[in-house]
Amino acid sequence: AHRLIDAIACAVSRRRLRAKVAAWTPPGVSWIARQRVVVIVNPNAGAGWGDCVYEDVVRPMLRRAGVEHEVVRTTCAGMAEREAAELASRKVPVDCVLSVSGDGQLHECLNGLRGGGTGGRTALAVVPAGTGNGMSDTCFGRGSDAFEALCSILCASGPTPVDVMRLTYPDEPARTPRHDLHFFCWAAFADHDYVTENGWRWLGPLLKVALAPLYVIAQRRGYAGTVEFEPAGALEPPDPEWKREAYPYSDAAALPPSPHDASLRVLEGPFWCLAVGNCPEGGSATLPVPRARMADGGRADLLVCRHTPRLTRWRCLQLFLMMEKGEHVAQPDVAVYKTRRLRLYPRGGAGHLQLSGQEMPMPRGGVVQLDVLPDDQLLVF
Numbered sequence: 001a002h003r004l005i006d007a008i009a010c011a012v013s014r015r016r017l018r019a020k021v022a023a024w025t026p027p028g029v030s031w032i033a034r035q036r037v038v039v040i041v042n043p044n045a046g047a048g049w050g051d052c053v054y055e056d057v058v059r060p061m062l063r064r065a066g067v068e069h070e071v072v073r074t075t076c077a078g079m080a081e082r083e084a085a086e087l088a089s090r091k092v093p094v095d096c097v098l099s100v101s102g103d104g105q106l107h108e109c110l111n112g113l114r115g116g117g118t119g120g121r122t123a124l125a126v127v128p129a130g131t132g133n134g135m136s137d138t139c140f141g142r143g144s145d146a147f148e149a150l151c152s153i154l155c156a157s158g159p160t161p162v163d164v165m166r167l168t169y170p171d172e173p174a175r176t177p178r179h180d181l182h183f184f185c186w187a188a189f190a191d192h193d194y195v196t197e198n199g200w201r202w203l204g205p206l207l208k209v210a211l212a213p214l215y216v217i218a219q220r221r222g223y224a225g226t227v228e229f230e231p232a233g234a235l236e237p238p239d240p241e242w243k244r245e246a247y248p249y250s251d252a253a254a255l256p257p258s259p260h261d262a263s264l265r266v267l268e269g270p271f272w273c274l275a276v277g278n279c280p281e282g283g284s285a286t287l288p289v290p291r292a293r294m295a296d297g298g299r300a301d302l303l304v305c306r307h308t309p310r311l312t313r314w315r316c317l318q319l320f321l322m323m324e325k326g327e328h329v330a331q332p333d334v335a336v337y338k339t340r341r342l343r344l345y346p347r348g349g350a351g352h353l354q355l356s357g358q359e360m361p362m363p364r365g366g367v368v369q370l371d372v373l374p375d376d377q378l379l380v381f
């Protein structure tokens with residue numbers, strides 16, 4: 001039944017998209033028209049929407065806007081990263097990689113480009129075809145479709161530098177750093193992303209997006225560990241009469257300093273949720289860190305919800321429902337801090353670490369570090 005619903009939704013949205021493309025007038029001047037562009041399509045994105053999005057929207061719009069491009073269709077996980085690395089290591093590297101996908105393949109493209117050696121100089125863009133599409137929701141507005149995203153990309157006067165999160169394993173120097181533009185998480189968010197991106201993919205986008213939060217809430221699992229983070233600027237509320245709804249940041253100065261490094265503050269678990277967002281939109285109509293900005297001078301928003309006896313399943317459900325509008329950050333059980341860098345010491349090795357829905361290894365040395373690099377990637381949106 002869910003496959004039938006997905007197929008009907010896909011057919012309806014294809015008709016709508018084709019009609020929009022047919023009625024569209026290309027912009028007179030387009031930055032991207034003068035660039036060497038490669039489109040990487042994940043045919044498997046969402047409920048297998050990548051090819052339709054490319055054929056119905058991307059190809060006709062790029063052709064009509066005079067944008068010549070190469071196209072690569074992935075055949076397996078990891079291929080987008082290898083392709084992007086190859087593109088970046090060409091004698092004349094491409095100028096822009098356009099990922100027709102969700103957040104996961106965009107993460108692969110970013111890491112491939114860095115592995116290939118162009119750093120953040122090859123611009124990236126995303127056209128949404130996935131399930132969550134948090135990056136696309138941030139760049140083009142919540143629920144934007146492929147047509148709206150491409151209109152915006154084709155009208156952009158050039159790429160914009162945005163901050164990048166870099167994940168490293170300080171005790172394991174042999175591990176290559178991983179980079180991400182969107183979302184790092186552990187505990188409940190990571191459990192959610194792990195089931196939706198892996199074991200529950202067969203359920204299809206509609207069902208897995210509806211069931212995964214309920215699964216995580218039913219589990220209500222607490223994770224032992226410690227976080228040390230560097231608070232980052234602008235921590236004072238704008239005026240003495242501040243209301244938490246308007247300015248949800250917690251006071252990092254009230255936390256104890258780290259015994260290892262006085263510039264870091266310490267949060268002790270157990271945690272129900274722990275995430276660092278570089279973008280406000282988490283995908284699937286959620287705003288986990290509503291005040292996060294893609295270009296914030298090397299700062300991201302750390303969201304923490306500790307696992308306490310008061311955090312009942314009913315309370316977890318309430319917080320989850322509030323996340324649609326980002327209202328959870330005004331609740332006393334939730335703390336948000338701006339940070340430039342953090343060290344996470346998960347204890348017991350349990351759970352998952354995720355960057356944009358991509359599974360990262362748990363640290364063997366007991367610690368992972370996340371740094372936010374200012375203006376380190378060009379993005380077209």
Ligand SMILES: Nc1ncnc2c1ncn2[C@@H]1O[C@H](COP(=O)(O)OP(=O)(O)OP(=O)(O)O)[C@@H](O)[C@H]1O
Nearest residue numbers: 046074075076077101102103104105130131132133
């Ligand atoms: N051809 C393919 N077959 C199977 N998996 C693929 C293929 N191409 C890419 N992948 C993998 O699919 C995963 C998810 O892709 P993507 O992010 O594009 O879609 P999504 O998961 O539906 O969307 P979102 O991440 O926004 O929820 C990525 O981890 C990527 O490695």
